[in-house]
Amino acid sequence: MHEEFALQDREFHKLSKLVMDTAGIVLSERKRAFIHGRLGRRLRALGMNSFSQYCKLLETDAGDDELHNFINAVTTNHTSFFRESHHFEYLARTILPAIVAGHRRRLRIWSAGCSTGEEPHSIAMTLLSCEQLLSGWDVKILATDLDTNVLAHASQGVYDFERAEGIPETFRKRFVTLRGNQAVMKDEVRELISFGHLNLLGPWPMSGPFDVIFCRNVVIYFDQDTQRRLFDRYAEMLKPDGWLIIGHSENLLNISDRFDLIGRTIYRRIK
Numbered sequence: 428m429h430e431e432f433a434l435q436d437r438e439f440h441k442l443s444k445l446v447m448d449t450a451g452i453v454l455s456e457r458k459r460a461f462i463h464g465r466l467g468r469r470l471r472a473l474g475m476n477s478f479s480q481y482c483k484l485l486e487t488d489a490g491d492d493e494l495h496n497f498i499n500a501v502t503t504n505h506t507s508f509f510r511e512s513h514h515f516e517y518l519a520r521t522i523l524p525a526i527v528a529g530h531r532r533r534l535r536i537w538s539a540g541c542s543t544g545e546e547p548h549s550i551a552m553t554l555l556s557c558e559q560l561l562s563g564w565d566v567k568i569l570a571t572d573l574d575t576n577v578l579a580h581a582s583q584g585v586y587d588f589e590r591a592e593g594i595p596e597t598f599r600k601r602f603v604t605l606r607g608n609q610a611v612m613k614d615e616v617r618e619l620i621s622f623g624h625l626n627l628l629g630p631w632p633m634s635g636p637f638d639v640i641f642c643r644n645v646v647i648y649f650d651q652d653t654q655r656r657l658f659d660r661y662a663e664m665l666k667p668d669g670w671l672i673i674g675h676s677e678n679l680l681n682i683s684d685r686f687d688l689i690g691r692t693i694y695r696r697i698k
């Protein structure tokens with residue numbers, strides 16, 4: 428890498444503050460090499476020769492469009508089908524029967540931070556596998572993410588076949604069409620999901636309420652104050668007895684008292 432591409436402390440701190448103010452994401456010093464690599468591509472694409480020049484662009488009105496590219500570039504989007512499989516098993520075996528027992532005949536699930544779509548597609552396949560239980564029900568899944576690039580991928584429902592190997596075989600045979608070396612989600616899966624761009628720190632235009640919210644491996648990028656505000660907003664968006672499912676490395680200890688832990692990183696709203 429040319430010396431003019433060196434990421435100096437001043438520029439790193441500016442970029443870290445910008446992503447914190449815009450998306451609530453904390454970029455620690457250990458993320459420096461990651462940011463250097465990701466944003467170096469943006470500099471080359473823009474014909475720039477320094478991070479100082481890039482920072483100046485982001486500070487101007489002309490940099491508004493580039494701000495989306497900046498956020499997309501620094502967002503980590505690691506995911507997979509049926510990641511933390513016990514969550515989907517609990518959804519099918521415990522949550523859905525409890526909801527059906529309430530005779531509501533309306534089910535709303537939100538996948539917050541859906542990345543390239545493996546999570547909401549896994550939720551949809553789980554719901555379709557319980558079609559007898561949900562017969563006649565109004566069922567919808569909302570899937571949102573900050574990164575517009577991954578949302579475009581998610582909405583297509585097309586994945587490399589290697590990605591789809593994480594789907595249980597019975598589900599893969601029923602819900603996935605193979606096209607060359609690609610795995611394509613069938614229409615019945617895709618039709619359950621609405622994808623939308625959303626910054627979790629900004630306004631939430633959806634009205635809710637939701638029965639279940641999946642927010643897995645998202646809040647690990649936020650500081651504790653942001654996490655507290657976010658989980659309080661989730662509680663308000665959930666039905667009084669709704670479920671919140673978070674990632675395996677996350678917990679609500681000293682963060683929120685509005686949920687009761689009822690399973691492995693599975694919570695239920697209590698107030």
